[in-house]
Amino acid sequence: MEENITKENIRKKENIVYKKTNLMTDKVLSYCPGCGHGTTHRIIMEVVDEMGIQSETLGIAPVGCSVLAYEFMNIDMQEAAHGRAPAMATAMKRLMPEKYIFSYQGDGDLAAIGTAETIHACNRGENITIIFVNNGIYGMTGGQMAPTTLPGMKSSTSPYGRDIVTMGNPLKITELIAQLPGTYFVTRQAVHTPANVRKTKKAIRKAFENQKLKKGLSFVEVVSNCSSGWKMTPVQANKWMVENMFPFYPLGDIKVDRELVK
Amino acid sequence: MRELKLMKGNEAISEAAIRVGCDGYFGYPITPQSEILEYLMVEKPEEISGMIVLQAESELASINMVYAGAACGKRVMTSSSSPGISLMQEGISYMAGAELPSLIVNVVRGGPGLGTIQPSQSDYFQATKGGGHGDYHIIVLAPSSVQEMADFVGLGFDLAFKYRNPAMILSDGAIGQMMEKVEFDEHQPRFTEEEIRKNTPWATVGKTPDRERNIITSLDLDPARQEIHNIKLQAKYRKIEENEVRFEKIACDDAEYIFVAYGTSSRICQKAIQLAREKGIKVGLFRPITLYPFPVKEIKELSKKVKGILSVEMSAGQMIEDIRLAAEGNIKIEHFGKMGGIIHSPAEVVEVLEQKIIGG
Numbered sequence: 001m002e003e004n005i006t007k008e009n010i011r012k013k014e015n016i017v018y019k020k021t022n023l024m025t026d027k028v029l030s031y032c033p034g035c036g037h038g039t040t041h042r043i044i045m046e047v048v049d050e051m052g053i054q055s056e057t058l059g060i061a062p063v064g065c066s067v068l069a070y071e072f073m074n075i076d077m078q079e080a081a082h083g084r085a086p087a088m089a090t091a092m093k094r095l096m097p098e099k100y101i102f103s104y105q106g107d108g109d110l111a112a113i114g115t116a117e118t119i120h121a122c123n124r125g126e127n128i129t130i131i132f133v134n135n136g137i138y139g140m141t142g143g144q145m146a147p148t149t150l151p152g153m154k155s156s157t158s159p160y161g162r163d164i165v166t167m168g169n170p171l172k173i174t175e176l177i178a179q180l181p182g183t184y185f186v187t188r189q190a191v192h193t194p195a196n197v198r199k200t201k202k203a204i205r206k207a208f209e210n211q212k213l214k215k216g217l218s219f220v221e222v223v224s225n226c227s228s229g230w231k232m233t234p235v236q237a238n239k240w241m242v243e244n245m246f247p248f249y250p251l252g253d254i255k256v257d258r259e260l261v262k
Numbered sequence: 263m264r265e266l267k268l269m270k271g272n273e274a275i276s277e278a279a280i281r282v283g284c285d286g287y288f289g290y291p292i293t294p295q296s297e298i299l300e301y302l303m304v305e306k307p308e309e310i311s312g313m314i315v316l317q318a319e320s321e322l323a324s325i326n327m328v329y330a331g332a333a334c335g336k337r338v339m340t341s342s343s344s345p346g347i348s349l350m351q352e353g354i355s356y357m358a359g360a361e362l363p364s365l366i367v368n369v370v371r372g373g374p375g376l377g378t379i380q381p382s383q384s385d386y387f388q389a390t391k392g393g394g395h396g397d398y399h400i401i402v403l404a405p406s407s408v409q410e411m412a413d414f415v416g417l418g419f420d421l422a423f424k425y426r427n428p429a430m431i432l433s434d435g436a437i438g439q440m441m442e443k444v445e446f447d448e449h450q451p452r453f454t455e456e457e458i459r460k461n462t463p464w465a466t467v468g469k470t471p472d473r474e475r476n477i478i479t480s481l482d483l484d485p486a487r488q489e490i491h492n493i494k495l496q497a498k499y500r501k502i503e504e505n506e507v508r509f510e511k512i513a514c515d516d517a518e519y520i521f522v523a524y525g526t527s528s529r530i531c532q533k534a535i536q537l538a539r540e541k542g543i544k545v546g547l548f549r550p551i552t553l554y555p556f557p558v559k560e561i562k563e564l565s566k567k568v569k570g571i572l573s574v575e576m577s578a579g580q581m582i583e584d585i586r587l588a589a590e591g592n593i594k595i596e597h598f599g600k601m602g603g604i605i606h607s608p609a610e611v612v613e614v615l616e617q618k619i620i621g622g
Contacts, residue, residue, distance in 0.1 A: 054468075054469055055469055055471075057468065058466055058467075058468065060330070061479075067481065068481075070477045070479065073475075074469065074475055075468075075475055076466035076468055076469045076475050076476045076477070077466065077475070077476075077477055077478070078329075078330060078333045078466055078477075078478040078479070079477070079478065079479035079480065079481055080326070081326060081352055081353065081356050084322065084323070084326035084329075084353070087319075087322070087323035087324075087327050087330070088326050088327065088330030090316070090318075090323075090327060091288060091331045091338070092330050092331070092334060094286065094314045094316060095285055095286050095331050095334060095338070096455075096467070099467075099468060116320060116322075117319070117322075117323055117326070120318075120323065
């Protein structure tokens, strides 16, 4: 039995049970071990592939760790200035209402520098999809405090922990935008276990289906980790995320079919 | 058949945009140019040509809407006035970096800061030297009449797409607000997606099996590749400088002295020429129409023929730097400026010519 477990054998078509998604490029992911970006990229591309809409889908990459998202997704993409993706998505959808438009944004991008663009695109009810990856930190610039950094959480610009008196409160922007009449579907998910990955994929699929049905704005938050920025191992980071991030940012649907979930 | 209308400069911009097949306008109100957005909202161009008009939440949002629309190969534009244009510099720099064609209208008011709502030409440096961060230029057209406000919309889009570069109409509050007669061409249809895929193969309109994916970005983390990109941009600017200089000469043939002026101040200079010639002073007007590319060769030639140049600007003296560089120290060149929304009178222009250039 054991002699059959060779690279050659494993790579045989009949033995493959899991492979790279068609719409991911061959570029090796630049993300840290355990990071949720790679998984989130993958499930977006799976949804686009399964819906057969590659030629009609346009993505927007943010500024942050996923700034190079366009190198990994095999679709037409635009790189945004920091925080401006919802404004860009607005124009793209208005100019080409039949296309599928999504923005992919981190917490600093979406909830700090781009707050105005986020709120107004949501409030106008643009028929787009916003994917919001929230890991409570600025990853790419080296672990600075983000708008979603938890109270007491250490970062390179809150080295003694986030003091809400001087540094302000973390912003629950997802709950905030759920209050706006323009949003149709608002949900918060995670990608740290296979079960959660399946739920997130289902939410992203629903968000794209909503565009097809011209329902309005769908907003999918993915609570994620940052082992490098949090100074933890990938396993520790996931554990910390479950114990600290999820109580503050509880998973689940917040608004479905324009109705707040009670 | 050209159609004749009487309208404000700002309205002429909007009417021309509808007629040249512009796909989208994204803007935010600011005096003295709000008529551009208002006129478009009244006219409902979506029903005429399918052109989209959207009032954005800020100038930052507007310019990034333009960025995204341009990245889709669409003919998109925005307009604002000085403080709003400062906010847009981020997006303009990104568009220059990503080589996106677009049209930006600046109906200039006096600054700095919130300044005044009166006309000024104090954004010359910002418009012609880049304005935002990084080594870049945008094409800058300076209209001096309501007719040119209309004509430069189509010209601006054509140049922007020819060079994959943002273009700007640098007007001022006087030309934006004044009413004149203006002739328009018939409506042109907007480009179809098929035409966009053919004309602008780089545009992000959806990856089809027959081509690689298109990426619009101004980012390259590899310095060697970023340098190559910068060299390519610079080569493009040299080509623009070689091919796209536009200017007008009035009464220059026998002139011993020259006014150099654009936009509103060039109109003042036309009256000043009459007054000066009545006094026997042979003076002409050189009016740059493109401020970038600046008419360097033409000014250099002129500087070999005349005795002196007076730069007449509604600013503290910005264009004069380009005039002096072009003239390479050949002759005396002085500046006569007005600031804060004040416009020169023709008589004082003649007086300063006599004092600073002829008698100086």
